[in-house]
Amino acid sequence: MSILRSVLQVIDRTGIEPVAWTPPPAPPATGRYAPSRELDGIEQWRLPTGRGPEDVAVDGEGRVITGGDDGRLWRFDNAGAVTELAHTGGRPLGVEVLDDGRFLVCDSERGLLRVDETGRVELLADTALGRPLLACNNSAVGRDGVVYFTDSSSRFTISDHRLDLLEHSGTGRLLRFDPASGDMDLLADGLQFANGVGLSTDESYLVVAETGAYRIRRVELTGSRAGAVSIWAENLPGIPDNVTSQTSGGIFWVALYSPRMRLLDQVAPYPNLRILTANLPAFLQPDPEHRAWVLGIDGAGTVVRSLQGGKGSYSPVTGVREAADHLYLGSLSAGSIARLPRCELGL
Template sequence: MSTKTVILVAAFAIGYLQLLPNETRELSYPYVEFPNAPKYTGVLAPNKVLESAEILFKGQLEGPESIVIEGDTQYVAVINEVVQITKDKIVKRIPVTKTKNCDKNITPACGRPLGLRRLDKTRLIVADGILGLITVDTETSKVEVLLPAETIVEGHPVRYVDDLDLVDKDTVIFSDATWICNSVNTSSCIVPALPTGRIYKFHIPSKSVSLLADNLYFANGVQLHPSKDSVLFTETVRARAYRYYLTGPRQGVKEIFHENLPVHPDNLRASSDGKYIYIAGATARVPEKFDFIQLLFANPTIRWVLHTFVPSTTLDKLASPAEYGIALKLDLNGKIVASYHAPKGPVNRISQLSDDGKTLYICSYENDFLARIPLPK
């Protein structure tokens, strides 16, 4: 390469960097010690539990992320919609924006419902990765924004609202996966492997927001611990789950609930009997297989280059998860007591598991379907 070419490339790079937002230019890419995936032995031994699942609504649900089960009715969060299913039939679709064709090309004008909970008799409360924290009235189809995206809290915007749970009728704990981007370009949010995720507490009547936890590598699933004294949340990129105490002598303490999960986790939910916690595997960490995240953590410069110069469409291909499907069942102290596998699919890229006491429902976000199996013993 000639000297002139080098100078031109350098000038272009410097100019490009100057066009980046200040918050992007000021990011750091720390080296992170990331352990190898745990062996698939004992309770993690491979099985075919998920391979026998019944597939529901294949191709009719675009990116199902979360499910609320109410008797013979389920509500599912999909791209730009909340879908009501009753007795195995789709009976209602409630769009969260009026933008058309969002399932084909998600834009900032679309909505991306992710986490889903029942707020009151007629309304669901929704973590939307583009719009913010919203409610959806399942009777009138009215959508209300409670906390809009880009709201600044302690120096950074709330940008990628990912999941949530209710402490009581007035108080919500929610995750902001990262303040650097939203779910329009999810790979651009994950591949840089940056500690930009946060956990917030939101008071609905006053609209006040407080920061509970910071510096997380893609904050994701949120679940109030059945003891009610604390909240659990997942950190997708670092394959961890945490417990944060809301009350009692340990109030304000954050501790590891489970370190080095065999998955990069998505949502987590309590079982219907309140005795266990399900963790969905967005991506399996298959032992002795190449781990792209491990490579990124060990190479800060690679992360900087990918984040700064590589378009999201290319990052989507780099971040394509393994086909192996796996989900976990933990006790209330964070010990894995069972695992459900699909070594050859089709149930993989799992975003949530929830049960109704008889049946376990599984959201498969990239495969565009729900699945279900009889509740394993």
């Protein structure tokens, strides 16, 4: 062990054990990734309390459901009027509307929850295959009620997600859970901060974002290749977060937390530098560029839409959902959700 590594371990307050890797060069900001301003000045609806409506879901009546960092689950009607539905007692992230009108919530502190309109919160799972759900993050629900969800890291909680990105040890999991039987199984592990999950329209496969690797993997669910995992979209221009299931128009929407961070990529091959970076004051660590960005990706894994905002636009975008008339956005740290008419985007 080098003298430098010995010194760094003495001063390290984080416990990270970095794995060296070399990210691919970020794609240039030209062509399909050229800067644009579709997401500037979009309408925002504030949360009554708390911040961070990380994900957004839309029910059959066009109402938007989201959760904040104070544990509250909210529902906005079509005019922006808001009602508190429940308090999870934790930190709700991914939200899905179930066929029976209840809500599935990935709570990063409590696990996988089911919530009804009376405010009743039911714990479905807080462990999986002998390990706690340390970072329950996002999900998709099949027509048969089976839940596909991510546990982002076995090393760090969601609040310490930066440490997971700096460590790059790949401990995220994609899990499948059947609420009817209680069966839980592993679909993929070794993922670099497993995040958003989206089902194809025929439910023959799903896609899962690897935030720490700037890519999205595809997992086969049916046929002779069921269980096979492959890279579906890679070297994305930003840091992928939540993913929606495929729309009727064939699009998977992907929220980008921020464009790629040059400093984060520069220190990636050097574990000692990453230990040092993790222990710097927050204002000296790699910082995301605050502007809105979402991608639309077709079934072949090709980016076909890139919607952006300028500096100071609604950000960081961590959730995106297409509904009948609007595209809705959520954010890990903003105080509001946002929306813009689909007609303005040519959808």
